[in-house]
Every structure is written in C-alpha cells, then in structure tokens.
Amino acid sequence: MKKLLIVCGDSYCDTSFRSGAHPDMDVSWPKWPELLAEKWDMDIINLSNSGSGNEYIYSRLQNEILSMEDKSRIGMVIPAWTQINRLDYQISRGHIAWKDTNNRYSWHSKRINGNGDLQFWARKSLRLIMSFQILCERHDIPYMQFGMLHPYRQFLEGLQPTENEVFAGAPEGECTPFPFGDPEKSNSNVLRIYKEYDKLIDKEKFPGWPLTKELGGYTLEYKLLGWGTTNEKDWVISNIDAHPNAKGQERLMEWIKKQVEVVYDRLG
Amino acid sequence: MKKLIVSGDSVSDLEFRSSSHPEMDTSWRKWPEYIAEYLDMELVCLARGGMGNDFVYSTLLDEITKTPKDEIGLVIAGWSQGQRRDWQNTTADGNHKYSWRSLGFDKHAPPEGQTRKSLRNYQSLQILCERYDLPYIQFQTGHLFEDYYRAHNQNYNKPGKKVYISDEYHNFAKELDSVERCLSIILSFENIIDTSRFIGWPISENIGGFSIQNKVLGHTLKETLEKKLVISEADGHPNAEGQKAIAEFLKGFI
Numbered sequence: 001m002k003k004l005l006i007v008c009g010d011s012y013c014d015t016s017f018r019s020g021a022h023p024d025m026d027v028s029w030p031k032w033p034e035l036l037a038e039k040w041d042m043d044i045i046n047l048s049n050s051g052s053g054n055e056y057i058y059s060r061l062q063n064e065i066l067s068m069e070d071k072s073r074i075g076m077v078i079p080a081w082t083q084i085n086r087l088d089y090q091i092s093r094g095h096i097a098w099k100d101t102n103n104r105y106s107w108h109s110k111r112i113n114g115n116g117d118l119q120f121w122a123r124k125s126l127r128l129i130m131s132f133q134i135l136c137e138r139h140d141i142p143y144m145q146f147g148m149l150h151p152y153r154q155f156l157e158g159l160q161p162t163e164n165e166v167f168a169g170a171p172e173g174e175c176t177p178f179p180f181g182d183p184e185k186s187n188s189n190v191l192r193i194y195k196e197y198d199k200l201i202d203k204e205k206f207p208g209w210p211l212t213k214e215l216g217g218y219t220l221e222y223k224l225l226g227w228g229t230t231n232e233k234d235w236v237i238s239n240i241d242a243h244p245n246a247k248g249q250e251r252l253m254e255w256i257k258k259q260v261e262v263v264y265d266r267l268g
Numbered sequence: 269m270k271k272l273i274v275s276g277d278s279v280s281d282l283e284f285r286s287s288s289h290p291e292m293d294t295s296w297r298k299w300p301e302y303i304a305e306y307l308d309m310e311l312v313c314l315a316r317g318g319m320g321n322d323f324v325y326s327t328l329l330d331e332i333t334k335t336p337k338d339e340i341g342l343v344i345a346g347w348s349q350g351q352r353r354d355w356q357n358t359t360a361d362g363n364h365k366y367s368w369r370s371l372g373f374d375k376h377a378p379p380e381g382q383t384r385k386s387l388r389n390y391q392s393l394q395i396l397c398e399r400y401d402l403p404y405i406q407f408q409t410g411h412l413f414e415d416y417y418r419a420h421n422q423n424y425n426k427p428g429k430k431v432y433i434s435d436e437y438h439n440f441a442k443e444l445d446s447v448e449r450c451l452s453i454i455l456s457f458e459n460i461i462d463t464s465r466f467i468g469w470p471i472s473e474n475i476g477g478f479s480i481q482n483k484v485l486g487h488t489l490k491e492t493l494e495k496k497l498v499i500s501e502a503d504g505h506p507n508a509e510g511q512k513a514i515a516e517f518l519k520g521f522i
Binding site for chain 1: 326329330333353355356357358367369371374376377378380381384385388391392395396398399460
C-alpha cells in the first residue's frame with residue numbers, strides 16, 4: 001500500500017483553485033501537492049482550501065491525523081501556513097441549499113478576524129504552528145512546515161479588494177487602512193513575538209522560519225514566486241493575480257521536494 | 269516543589285467575583301488551592317471568569333511550553349462553555365488588567381461548529397501532555413453546549429422554560445436536531461480522547477457523562493440550593509462549601 005502525503009494550505013495549494021481575477025481561465029493545472037505525491041509515489045490527501053486561515057489548516061490536519069487508525073501509513077505531512085489575519089469557523093447546516101456555491105463546505109473563512117489585534121493574531125497562529133509540531137512529535141509522524149504567504153505583511157500594507165468587492169460591488173469594509181495605530185510599531189511588536197517562539201520551533205523541519213525577512217526568514221511566495229506580481233512574472237498567473245501558474249506550481253514542488261529530502265531519506 | 273498548572277473559567281478562578289452580588293466577599297479558597305495543598309505542589313492557576321476553551325488551551329500551552337517539564341507535577345483543564353469566543357488585545361486600550369477578552373456567544377458558528385472546536389482543544393491538550401509525558405486530567409466544568417439553547421430560549425422571553433422549549437420563531441425540531449448532532453459529535457471523538465483522564469466523559473448527561481458543576485453542585489436550581497453549595501438563586505457559582513466539594517470530588521480521581 002502506498003504511503004500518504006497529507007497537505008493543507010490556502011489557495012496556493014488548493015486543487016480546485018479558481019482565479020478570482022480571471023474567472024474564465026482554465027486553472028486546472030496540477031498543484032504542487034499532487035505533483036509532489038506523484039514524485040514520491042504516494043497517495044495524496046490535499047485538504048487545502050482557498051481563502052482559509054491557519055486555524056483551518058491546523059484543525060483539518062489534526063482531524064485527519066488523529067482519525068487515522070494506522071498512522072504508519074502517513075509518509076509526510078506538510079502544512080503551508082498562510083496569513084494570520086484570517087478567521088476560520090465551521091458551520092454544520094445549510095449545505096444542501098449552498099451545494100452549487102463556494103459555501104458548500106462546512107468550513108468558512110473571513111479575511112479579517114474581527115477580534116484582537118495583529119499581535120494576538122500572531123500569537124494565535126504561532127500556537128497553531130506549535131500545536132501541529134507537538135502533534136507530529138507525539139505520534140512520530142514525518143512532517144515539514146512552510147510559510148506560503150507572508151504572515152502579515154499584506155495586512156500591514158493594506159489588503160487588496162476581494163473579487164467580490166471588485167466585481168460584485170460589495171462594500172469595501174474589509175479593505176481598510178491599518179487599524180492598529182502605527183504599522184511599524186505593530187511590526188516590531190510582532191517580530192518580538194516571533195523571536196519568543198524561536199527556541200520552541202524545530203527549525204530543521206521549518207525552512208524559512210521565522211518567516212519574516214527582518215528576522216532572516218522567508219515565505220515561499222516571496223522566495224520562489226517573487227514578491228506579489230511585480231518581480232518574477234514567469235511563475236505567477238498575471239499582473240493582477242499573484243497565484244502560481246503551472247510553472248509556478250512545478251517550481252514550488254521542486255523546491256519543497258528538495259527541502260524535505262534534505263531532512264528525510266528515501267522519500268524519492 | 270512541582271507545579272500544579274490549572275486553567276479554566278470562573279469556577280476555577282482564584283479571583284472570582286460575583287456579578288450578581290458585586291459587594292460580596294468571594295475570596296474563599298477555590299478548588300485549585302485545595303488540590304495544590306493536597307498534592308503539596310506549587311499552584312499556577314491561569315483560570316479566569318467568563319473565558320472559553322481557546323483561552324483554556326492557549327494559556328495551558330503557553331505555560332507548559334515555557335516551563336521545564338520536570339517541574340510540572342500535574343496539569344488540570346476545567347473546560348468551559350463552547351459558545352464563548354476568546355481573543356487577546358495587546359495594544360493599550362484603557363485600564364483592562366489582562367490581555368485576554370471573551371464574548372459569551374461566538375456569532376460565527378452554530379453549536380455544532382463550536383462543539384467541534386472545543387473538542388479539538390481537548391484533543392490538543394491531551395496530545396501536548398502525552399508528548400511531554402505530563403500527568404494531566406480534564407473535565408467539563410459546566411455544560412459544553414446546552415447553555416446555548418437555554419440562553420437562546422431566554423432570548424425569546426421564556427425565562428421559565430427549560431432547554432428544548434421553543435416558540436413560533438424558534439424551530440423546535442431544528443433545535444432538537446442540533447442538540448442531537450452535538451451529542452453525536454462528542455461521541456465521534458470517543459475513540460481519540462483518553463477517557464481515563466477525562467472525568468465525566470462523554471461530558472453530557474444525555475449520553476452518560478457529566479459536568480463537574482452538575483455532578484457535584486446539582487442538576488437543577490432547586491437541588492443546588494438545597495445542597496447549599498452555590499452562592500444564591502441568582503448566582504449558581506460554587507460558594508466556599510461548593511469549592512470544597514469540587515476539590516473533594518476531584519481528589520477521588522487524582
């Protein structure tokens with residue numbers, strides 16, 4: 001029986017990703033989790049969902065891992081962490097009426113957590129990252145962690161309008177200036193929080209830690225695809241959609257494969 | 269001396285004050301203090317009134333990860349109600365003493381989602397303690413989700429009526445269905461939760477479990493008042509005797 005590769009992340013990892021900027025574009029190219037599973041001859045469980053936040057990522061992985069009776073089947077688990085400003089929650093009814101919409105899943109997300117501030121969001125996400133590490137250590141499960149999107153830089157600089165806001169004329173309530181005072185002061189406070197976790201994170205299994213350039217870390221969006229859409233356009237969909245195109249997904253897969261194989265033998 | 273690390277809600281809060289009786293001196297000893305004395309351990313009590321289960325898990329995770337593991341003698345989680353939403357405000361906003369805040373009702377998710385979220389916190393604590401081989405126990409302090417329905421009914425101005433009672437605006441069948449779903453969600457976690465460390469599992473009396481408040485203090489207002497273990501008719505929190513009774517009950521498991 002093949003081993004399992006279990007991945008969870010946001011739109012950059014989502015098999016059923018669609019481009020909000022180019023809704024008519026065929027974006028069905030293979031995504032890096034599927035490409036990676038093929039390279040390692042594993043079966044893939046890809047739990048990724050566009051727009052989701054870090055609570056979704058941890059919760060789905062937790063459910064998947066703990067509900068699996070034979071954990072020796074798990075060959076590798078990879079969370080690709082996303083922006084800390086997102087809020088995830090689960091509903092349990094209404095599915096039938098929403099079956100043809102993007103609300104058909106039990107998990108829902110908001111772009112901005114209405115409670116707390118940037119520092120709390122950072123702590124919340126770091127607790128999720130720690131909890132995931134502890135979960136894998138407890139069950140001796142092979143894992144690697146990555147930051148896909150910068151945890152908060154886009155929020156500091158002002159989030160771009162959503163598809164809904166652009167095309168459907170929805171209120172731009174969420175696309176607001178930074179609401180927590182001086183962005184740079186918030187930034188330095190958040191950097192301090194990331195430093196607090198430095199001694200707790202298993203850095204060998206977290207390439208890019210501590211995720212921010214100021215502390216010597218990086219996220220994959222920045223390192224492999226270029227910052228936003230302004231740099232290495234070869235890897236992203238277009239000037240108005242920074243998601244990885246087919247070549248970008250290949251690039252992500254090759255890089256992640258290489259990083260994981262430095263730590264774990266006999267995967268390839 | 270090893271540490272006893274506790275988190276929970278108002279029932280476990282050393283600084284509990286009664287909002288129904290704000291003038292009352294409620295500085296009697298709380299159950300964590302009795303247990304620490306019984307075990308001859310140094311108490312680290314993180315519990316706070318009004319908080320939910322994200323708070324309980326987060327404070328325990330923070331404390332455990334920063335404490336040398338050989339200094340930890342026992343971890344106890346007294347879980348709270350599932351419908352509460354917790355967060356931290358770390359920027360200065362007045363005279364708030366603590367960074368943590370809480371809302372009584374999480375507007376984002378129905379009870380089923382809240383129940384799952386709480387149960388994932390219970391699992392996460394179990395994994396955390398197993399990972400570091402720490403002695404731990406868990407229990408449900410009050411109802412996990414039943415109070416959501418009680419309050420929901422009260423919102424329709426039917427304060428005298430119990431859970432499951434509905435009116436024309438409040439679909440009885442849907443609500444009952446939802447309760448059943450919450451119960452079945454709890455049971456779906458049974459093969460993952462270490463029930464030997466979870467006092468009262470599976471939490472709800474509807475499926476053979478219990479919460480500490482119900483088990484020790486009583487099931488109904490009448491019963492709790494007769495047992496004289498709660499503050500008053502207006503405040504169902506444990507009084508001095510109630511706190512002692514909870515501690516004695518927990519000692520039986522420890």
